[in-house]
Amino acid sequence: LAKDRGKNNYQFYTAGLHGLSSRKMEMETGLRKALELNQFELYYQPQIELSTGYIIGIESLIRWNHPERGIISPCEFIPLAEETGLIVPIGNWVLKEACKQHRSWLSQGYWPMVMSVNISVRQFQDDDFVSSVKRILNETDMDPGYLELEITESIMQNFERSNLIIKDLNRLGVKIALDDFGTGYSSLSNLKHLPIDTIKIDKSFLDDMEDGSMVKTILDMGLNMEFHVIAEGIEQKEQVDFLLVHGCKVGQGYLFSEPISVDGMEGMLNKKVLV
Numbered sequence: 001l002a003k004d005r006g007k008n009n010y011q012f013y014t015a016g017l018h019g020l021s022s023r024k025m026e027m028e029t030g031l032r033k034a035l036e037l038n039q040f041e042l043y044y045q046p047q048i049e050l051s052t053g054y055i056i057g058i059e060s061l062i063r064w065n066h067p068e069r070g071i072i073s074p075c076e077f078i079p080l081a082e083e084t085g086l087i088v089p090i091g092n093w094v095l096k097e098a099c100k101q102h103r104s105w106l107s108q109g110y111w112p113m114v115m116s117v118n119i120s121v122r123q124f125q126d127d128d129f130v131s132s133v134k135r136i137l138n139e140t141d142m143d144p145g146y147l148e149l150e151i152t153e154s155i156m157q158n159f160e161r162s163n164l165i166i167k168d169l170n171r172l173g174v175k176i177a178l179d180d181f182g183t184g185y186s187s188l189s190n191l192k193h194l195p196i197d198t199i200k201i202d203k204s205f206l207d208d209m210e211d212g213s214m215v216k217t218i219l220d221m222g223l224n225m226e227f228h229v230i231a232e233g234i235e236q237k238e239q240v241d242f243l244l245v246h247g248c249k250v251g252q253g254y255l256f257s258e259p260i261s262v263d264g265m266e267g268m269l270n271k272k273v274l275v
């Protein structure tokens with residue numbers, strides 16, 4: 001067996017099986033090291049109550065502080081982390097870090113906010129996922145009612161299993177949001193039967209605001225199904241006006257703030273109101 005030939009050969013062999021190029025293999029090694037050396041960092045983007053400008057939630061977004069390359073965006077390494085399975089330990093790190101940060105903000109006296117954490121399908125469907133969430137909630141003393149896990153519509157491809165996992169998560173008391181909503185495969189009847197709390201309208205629909213009909217359609221549907229609806233990628237004041245008129249109460253985007261470091265976020269929390 002390849003694994004009997006020592007660690008390096010084994011890695012080479014499995015990487016070969018995954019069909020990874022040498023650049024990818026280098027990146028995979030880098031990701032493993034990043035975990036060990038604590039090179040990941042969470043940035044935070046506020047979620048705003050559109051009618052008041054209050055911060056009512058915070059989405060955590062991972063960054064890789066690479067010693068040579070500087071800050072690397074998740075778009076560059078999350079796909080490979082998913083492909084190699086490294087997303088499981090990385091995702092656990094993210095979840096724990098976000099819960100610890102939430103706890104810390106509460107004990108510093110900031111008002112309670114929802115903490116949203118992105119979860120990859122592969123991580124979500126890992127056999128240990130629900131027990132990991134439970135363990136991390138215990139370890140960090142996080143109130144599950146303030147944790148929202150963001151999954152994407154790709155979980156629908158495995159509807160029955162995903163439904164069971166979501167039910168288990170509901171039992172733990174955590175909330176579920178469907179991220180990038182409208183870009184995936186949800187059939188309406190499946191959506192109706194999924195015990196989720198929130199849908200996040202994908203930014204691409206907001207980008208086409210001369211014709212707001214898609215945003216309005218998704219919004220109406222979401223509100224009819226009694227989901228919370230969050231609009232992603234708000235960059236203009238006009239988008240806020242449109243969303244408010246059509247019943248969308250919460251949004252996030254560069255208009256309010258880009259994702260920022262812990263320090264930046266605390267500066268913003270001290271100001272309380274953003275618009």
Ligand code: C2E
Nearest residue numbers: 061062073074075094118119120233234235252253254259
């Ligand atoms: P997402 O969860 O849909 O996050 C929204 C992305 O849009 C973020 O990019 C955010 O910085 C960006 N964004 C927010 N507002 C605006 C805006 O007004 N205009 C524009 N142009 N962009 C905006 P980011 O941080 O690069 O993350 C990209 C994606 O990487 C995320 O999309 C999510 O799918 C994934 N990701 C990020 N962090 C994690 C993580 O901890 N775990 C997992 N599994 N995936 C993550």
Ligand code: MG
Nearest residue numbers: 059118150179
């Ligand atoms: Mg998200």
Ligand code: MG
Nearest residue numbers: 179180200232
């Ligand atoms: Mg999104």
Ligand code: MG
Nearest residue numbers: 118152179180
């Ligand atoms: Mg996304």
